[in-house]
Amino acid sequence: MPELPEMENYKILLNQKIAGQTITEVQVNREKSINVNPDLFTRTVQHQKIMTINRRGKHLLFLLQNGQILLLHLMLGGWVYYGTEADKPKRTIQVRISFGDNHLYFIGLRLGYLHLYNSTEAENHLAHLGPEPLSNDFSIHEFKNRLSHKHGRLKTTLLDQEFIAGIGNCYSAEICYDAGILPTKDTDDLGDPERKRLFQSLQSILQKGIQHGGYMDNPLFLGDKLTGGFNDLCQVYDREGKKCNRCGTIIKMETISSRKTFYCPYCQK
Known part of the structure; x- marks a missing residue:
């Protein structure tokens, strides 16, 4: 299961790849991987710019231009891949978010999830977590x-x-x-x-x-x-x-x- 270093690595690299880019298409292949109706998920996420990507514990938070947040927890067996249709892994894709010819593939989300929240909902979802061990405030x-x-x-x-x-x-x-x-x-x-x-x-x-x-x-x-x-x-x-x-x-x-x-x-x- 991905832990803090894995998710921090994803955060750093994905900010380099997709921060500032606009989502051109959304494809949901498994409805249980998200928390709202697929049509609502698509309408809310598509055509939005990724402002930045943050991490909290083992979660990634994709902050969208409209103020909504995509909250990712990969759980056991989950991972992500960024690339084209030609070089994507030969694995089942639960959710695909596109940026033109490049796509962000969410793989192995049978236990994990990519949920859509507003900022208050996301904060409440993560409220139980303890401190970040690498924070300057954690003495x-x-x-x-x-x-x-x-x-x-x-x-x-x-x-x-x-x-x-x-x-x-x-x-x-x-x-x-x-x-x-x-x-x-x-x-x-x-x-x-x-x-x-x-x-x-x-x-x-x-x-x-x-x-x-x-x-x-x-x-x-x-x-x-x-x-x-x-x-x-x-x-x-x-x-x-x-x-x-x-x-x-x-x-x-x-x-x-x-x-x-x-x-x-x-x-x-």
């Missing part, structure tokens, strides 16, 4: 304060979108590894030095994920060499049975709250 003091009110396993806490927005299965594993802390550890048992390391790792790993285009390796456009670059840099995620790059110990996997959790039993205490 170590706030992190420690929020963590002091959480109980249970660290892995589950990091996945809680009301605690912090944007972290999922991949980056929770990589953050815990970088901090040298077992994801199975209870948050009540974390000392102050561990909490400080966790905050530092949280920020550095997410920034590194963005810098290298996230871990999902489906290119956004033809010739895209950035997207998915973090996949080869993962130290524990999806590496069960392989050797730890730091100590050589075999990476283990456990299931916590129905989520696969990867860690090095030697490097993480």
Whole structure:
């Protein structure tokens, strides 16, 4: 599932590709991927200019000239592609938004969605989300304060979108590894030095994920060499049975709250 770095990468690249462009055509192939009648969706979106694209947690917000917002959540298996009919992926397209000869394809939205909201509705839809972990306003003091009110396993806490927005299965594993802390550890048992390391790792790993285009390796456009670059840099995620790059110990996997959790039993205490 795309997490904060993947969606931030999409945000940056899509702003370069389509910000300021006018939508010339809308095609809805799966009505369940949107939240209003397809005719209303098309009438509201078509011929509108994309003013900018923002991100909140794992969501993208496409701000239209008429003040409406397209809110995207890709969920499990979702991705987007920008290009022509000739180079589009051979996958089922749920929604297509066109900009002349180029199109933005929304793929794999069987669980995800592209909803149309006004600004108030979009704000209400996202109101439950916790702070953005890379915001200048998110300090170590706030992190420690929020963590002091959480109980249970660290892995589950990091996945809680009301605690912090944007972290999922991949980056929770990589953050815990970088901090040298077992994801199975209870948050009540974390000392102050561990909490400080966790905050530092949280920020550095997410920034590194963005810098290298996230871990999902489906290119956004033809010739895209950035997207998915973090996949080869993962130290524990999806590496069960392989050797730890730091100590050589075999990476283990456990299931916590129905989520696969990867860690090095030697490097993480």
